[in-house]
Amino acid sequence: NLGAEEPVPKETKGKFKKSNQRDYKAVAQNLKQQRQDLPIFSARNAIIREVRKHNSLIIVGETGSGKTTQIPQYLLESGFTIYGQTAIAITQPRRVAATSIAKRVSEEVGTPLGARVGYTIRFEDCSSDKTQLKFCTDGLLLREILSDPLLRRYSVVILDEAHERTLRTDILLGMLKGIQKERARIAQLNRDSAAQNGQSFDGWHAHKGGEKLHRDHRSSGSHVVFGESPDPEQKESTVFTVIDDAHGDVTGIQDLKVIVMSATLDAERFSEYFGGAPILYVAGRQFPVTTYYTTTPQSDYLDAAHLTALQIHTETPSNSGDVLVFLSGQEDIENVERLLRESTASFPPEVPHLLPCPIFAALPQSQQSRVFDPAPEFSRKIILATNIAETSLTIPGIRHVIDSGVHKVRGFDPRVGESLLVEPISQSSARQRAGRAGREAPGYCYRLYTEADFAQLPEDSVPEIKRCQLSMVVLQLKAAGVHDIMAFDFMDRPSKKALKHALLELYALEALDDKGELTKLGRWMSEFPLEPSYSKVVYASQKAHCTREAIDIVSLLSVDSLFFIPADKREESNAAQMTFRSADGDHLTYLNLLRAYVKVNGDKEWCQEHFVNRRNMRHVLDVRQQLTRLCTRLGMDTERSCNTDLDTVLKCFLSGFFHNCALLQPDGSYRSLNGSQAVHIHPGSSIFGKKIPAIFYDQLVFTNKLHARAVSAADPLWIAQAAPKLYGRLLSSTVNYPTN
Ligand code: ADP
Ligand code: MG
DSSP states (O other): OGGGOOOOOGGGTTTOOTTOHHHHHHHHHHHHHHHHHSGGGGGHHHHHHHHHHOSEEEEEEOTTSSHHHHHHHHHHHTTSSOTTTOEEEEEESSHHHHHHHHHHHHHHHTSOBTTTEEEEETTEEEOOTTOSEEEEEHHHHHHHHHHSTTOTTEEEEEEOSGGGOOHHHHHHHHHHHHHHHHHHHHHHHHHHHHHHTTOOOSSOEEOSOHHHHHHHHHHTTOEEOOOOOSSTTOOSOOEEOEEOGGGGGGTTOOOOEEEEEESSSOOHHHHHHTTSOOEEEEOOOOOOEEEEEOSSOOSOHHHHHHHHHHHHHHHSOGGGOEEEEEOSSHHHHHHHHHHHHHHHHTOOTTSOEEEEEEEOTTSOHHHHGGGGSOOOTTEEEEEEEOTHHHHTOOOTTEEEEEEOSEEEOOSEETTTEETOOEEEOOHHHHHHHHHGGGSSSOEEEEESSOHHHHHHSOSSOOOHHHHSOHHHHHHHHHHTTOOOGGGOOOSSOOOHHHHHHHHHHHHHTTSBOTTSOBOHHHHHHHHSSSOHHHHHHHHHHHHTTOHHHHHHHHHHTTSSOSBOOOGGGHHHHHHHHHTTOOTTBHHHHHHHHHHHHHHTTTOHHHHHHTTBOHHHHHHHHHHHHHHHHHHHHTTOOTTOOOTTOTHHHHHHHHHHHGGGEEEEOTTSOEEETTTOOEEEEOTTSTTTTOOOSEEEEEEEEESSSEEEEEEEEOOHHHHHHHOHHHHHHHHHSSOOOOOO
8 A cells, every 4th residue: 555654653653852862762663654655664684694794786767666765674674783883874966865864764763863873964963882874965975085985984875866877976986996905905914813813704603692702802992893683673783703903993894785775777887887886777657647848948947836836726626646846955945835825825715735745955944844744635746856755755644746847957067066057857757746746645746847858968967076166176085085086986087197287286276286196275175166276265265355356256157048139139239338338348347247237236228229238147146146155155245346456356267277378479370378279359259359378268169269258367477386296397488479
């Protein structure tokens, strides 16, 4: 019976006190039946058996089948971790998933959150040294490797949501593989030496009464490592091996088990990567989902989502299931929530209540868990979520899905970093989203885009490591403590040449020192979700007191075009752009535009008059707001402005973009400083046609020739100052600078 997912009885929620063990057990008892009704339950023994047999395992199962909540518990119940000694880490790409799943699992286990089951995310640790199931973000586990290079605290690491192939997941995969090898080697040494010392060793030795035994061993200086219990319900581990002390700090090290979990079927890559690790497929349950497309493209998906939700609510009975709306992020969610509240305010009393339930990372925990509470009688939940609800979280009771077709690109976007860009999803994401409607009964999915648009979507999303600039990848690896980048075991290996280039770039940016080690600046940059060049600019802006301008310009560079240039109004458009023109080039021209735009509050007519691309400008403001928030969180003064001393701003940009410089040649052309390529200033640039001795640019685009985009004037001296190691000598030598 699929309706068996009885929600947690409301009266037991959040009421119990820490001391009241009984209530915890009662909640767990109530949830026991639900646990056993999950599809994965029938695979329980097979899973335990396979984990015992193999050090690496791939588990594939449909979303909602119970992978994330159940598998860690199965391992806990079978003694794969020892209370107070070892733990199982389960990584999630998203914070919200880590915290809310930990909460659920602690209820199922029947202990307070933070005790046996806990979570750790950046800046928030809800775990103790007794925690046996620790849910954490992948980034957090990477940090732990820095202080615990062999992850000795963990007997098992479960890499969840691996199909997302985030940059951190990929880095973690490589690190775990290395750690696994090293631990296997040490464990073998330990076993050999134990055998030599005449201790019998033939696998695991079983003893009952494990808790007592392991305390005894600890006090006598021997070491206890994880083992297994023949009784699946036995919570404590009962099987131990005793290992010689001779290896000093390596005693007690045992094999690390790595389990890679994925919601999509292409698990062979993971299996190959882990030397042919077995793949376990867990069947899910899926009812048919009827999919609808819009007949015409929607210009405003927020409004379309709002109207569709209202339509479902008013045209189907409220007991026909809740609605799940996929949106791109917090702003979207808050907007749709507001729209829904406005519309429902005027509902006549006979219409059932509509409860918008947002879920996003910044929402307080108590409100996040509301999405899991059942809707009261005569009402219906409209859950407003990001792609967190795509595969990470399964919310019971959903029968209708509204798919906006967009998401925010997580991780490091090639141009402007983390969580900043709204982009179309892939077909495989769209299918996952639709699938959420058919978990408990046949459902409906409303796609807010046309069928033709769906066909245009990419089949799958590209792994992040392939999307982002390699210098970013290398910086992240260095921050994770990988010293030999060339030897790193990438699942998708970049070329050696490209890696070397990235290393050099980071060295020039002073993120790495002479020995190739991360500098303090490099560490700072690795925490900042922008490409290294941009984060260097923001960093430099602190000292130069122009963080406001730096953030503004970086945001402005995040879109392709700030102006409209209609073919029949080229002249007018150019003339309008002149209003903002700075003799120093595009960076400051853009800044002028932004200042003017903000002054008129983005007025529509003003934008039309000045040929300003209003949509892109709104995007710029969005990026600007996010960057400002981020910098504030990092303790920077984002309002610090250099006002009119704009040379300072340009110097800051050069500190990140000295590799994008070109010098004027005697024949009037430009050649790049680093590769002596011919570089052409884009005709749309505010300094097109001028003869400026040195320029720097945001990027090169190849059309029919190499065009520099977003170009500004640079004093050659500034370039030398920005990268003395590279260009100090070059610029003091005999280059001849023609003048205007
Ligand atoms: P998978 O990882 O395979 O996608 P999960 O282990 O996340 O599956 O979910 C298994 C089941 O647990 C789902 O049916 C889901 O509805 C239920 N569940 C998970 N978290 C909660 C929660 N906080 N409240 C109620 N049910 C939950
Ligand atoms: Mg899961």
